[in-house]
Structures are given as C-alpha cells and as structure tokens.
Amino acid sequence: ALDVVEERLEALGAAGGKEKDKDCYLGELLPLEDGAVHGYVTPTWATLLLVLRDGAVAGNGSEGGVQGDARRRLRALHGAYAKAMAAPLGGGHSGAGWAPGGW
Template sequence: MAPQLQLHAVAFISPQNHPILIRLFSSRKQDDLKYHYIAHTSLDIIDERTGPTSKSNECYLGLLYALEDVAVYGYITPLKVKIVLSLGLTDSVVRDADVTMIFRALHMAYFQSLANPFLRLDAPYDTASDHSALLVQGGRRWRGFRQRVDDVGRAIGANIPDSEDED
C-alpha cells in the first residue's frame, strides 16, 4: 500500500507570478506566511527549469526543494499557470506518479473553474491573460474553485480546516 501523503499547502500562481490561490491545509494560523514564502521562493526554481534554455516541455517539474519539514513540488500548465504543492517530509518514498496524479487533479479543478461562463462577467477585458484580476473581482465566484481544491485535499487525506471565507 502506498504511503499516506501529508498535504500542507497548494498554491496557484498566474503566468505573471501573481498568486491566484494559496490554500493551507493546516489549522495553525502562523503557517500562513511560511507557505506564502514557499510559493514565492519556488518561482525562481520554476523559472530556472522552464527558462529559454530548457528543452523539456514536461508539465511536471518534480521536487523543487526541501525546507525544514516540507518537500515542495512544482507543475506548470500549458498556459503557464504554476501549481506549487507542499507535502510533509516523511521517511517513506514519495512516488512521482502519486504527485503527478495530484497535480493533474488540481489542474483539472482550475480548468473547470475557468470554464465557468459566468466567471468573467465583472472582469475588464484587458485581464484575459491574468487570472488574478478575476480572483479579486469575482471572489465569491471562485468559491467553487476553493471547494474543488479542498475535494482534492480530502481525496489525499488532508485535514480541511473550517472555512473562514476569505471573500
């Protein structure tokens, strides 16, 4: 049987490096800044691996780095949305196939949320490529996206903290 993965946080970052959603799966409020830091520091490594000299067109970027008790994995969609996954470090081996499956589920959650035809009603037309403006302007409409991300977390076995509605 595969080891249970400990999901700590998921971050979705726009192509312009603006955070779209940083979802913590911890009830400790002091971890909020830590996982924002992890999301932002992983951008440098993602840019290095996907830069102009990179010959790979893989979406899954693998293990980016390990920090204290967290292993950070990266994924970049074809439209350059970055997904950063923070898993708890364990003594067991984490298979790339398990992490890739999680990333594909998170990518599908993002895609399904963007496919909502009512999501862009309040957004200006010049923000079509920067989805962070959609998040700010249509916060309540993105509740479904947060719920889809939570569903992926539940499937992995993460503890979903009580929703405090960030709207």
Template sequence: MAPPLRLHAVAFISPLNHPILIRSFSQVKGDELKYHYIAHTSLDVIEERIASSNKSTECYLGFLYAMEDSAVYGYITPLKVKIVLALALSDSVIRDADITMIFRAFYNAYYQSLANPFLRLDAPQDSITDHSALLSQGSSKWKGFRRRVDDVARAVGAVVTTDERD
C-alpha cells in the first residue's frame, strides 16, 4: 500500500504569471512566504518544459524540482493556467497517476469556479485571457473557489485550517 501524500501547498498562476491563489496547508506560521517563493521559482522550470516539449496536448509537467522538504510538481491547463503542487518529500515512490488525479481535481475546482456566470460582473473587457483581475485572492467572489480547493486538499489528506477571510 502506498503511503499517503502530504500536501503542503497549491498555487494557481494565471497565463500572464500573476498568482491567482496560493494556498498553504502547512501548520508552521512562517511557511506561507516559502510557498509563494516555490510557486514563483517553479515558473522558470515550467517555461523551460513548455518550450522544450513537443507535446502541446500534455498538461501534466511532472516533477519540477525539490526544495528543502518539498517536492514540486507542475500542471498547465488548456487555459494556460499553471497549477503547482508542493508535496512532502518522502522516500517512497509517488505514482504519476496519483499526482495527475490531484491536479485534475484542482483543475475542476478552478473550472467550476470560473464557469460561475456571476463572476465576471465587474471584469474589464481585456481580461479574457488573464483572469487575475477577477481572481484576486481577497475577492469576495472567490470564496467558492477557495472552498473547493480546501475540499480537494482535505480529500488528499491535508489538514485545512479555517481562514479568517472565509
């Protein structure tokens, strides 16, 4: 039996490399800045993988790199939104199928939130390709998305603390 995965953080990054949501599931207070750093440094690796890859249909980018106690994995959606997972490093083998399933669940959470017809009420016309104007982390319209992300994280086994913004 495979050991359970421990999810440290998930980051959603817009097509123009603006953070949409960076959610940390770590119990340590100072780790939020660390996961912002991990999300931003993974963008360089993601861009390299996209440029060197001939397969434009492959969303799963695989293992990107390891940093301290985290293994970082990447995924790019058909909408060019990048999803970055930081998992706890372990000595056991992590199957790509398990990671892909987690990415698809996070992508479905993003897609369901974006499909909300009331989300774009105050959106400028030029924000069709970059949703970061709509999806700012403090936006009250984005509570449903954070809730869906937390539900996926709970299913993976992360300990989700309630946020004062929720």
C-alpha cells in the first residue's frame, strides 16, 4: 500500500496542482479479499492507512458510501494524531477513555 501512496503523490505532483488544493485523502489504495486499504497523507507528510472490511461502513448507504466513511475516519484520526503531536508528553490526554476502547 505504501508503494501506491508514493505513486499517487507523484501523480499529484506531476498534475501541478497547488498545495492548498490537494486533498489529503488519497482514496482506495489497495483492494483486499474482504475490504480495502485507504490512504491519507497529512500536510506534514505523515502517512495514515485505514483498512476497512466490507460491511464496516457507518450508516450503510449514507452520503459518500465507503469513500466518504473512510475519508471521515481518516480525518478524525488525523485530528487525534495532530492533538497528540501538539502535546507529546500527554498533556491533552488526562483521564480514562481518551484512547479508542478506553485503554
């Protein structure tokens, strides 16, 4: 999947689009037997990959379908990542339940 990320980024660079016009969501990168890998590259070049199994889409048939659901989940993950990087010593994560699953 990381090879596909590089290919997509090279294609975006070759297209000559402005940096602010580029969407961080790269779309479905790799189809799997029972799902797909979706990619997202942050403005600071952190690469986020999300594996969604078939049938794991929130709201089945809601606006945007699988692509929209993957985009929303990756944006939320990017927000959590940015928050963690802003407070690397854990200042923003006090109390139980800050992590997925409460661990």
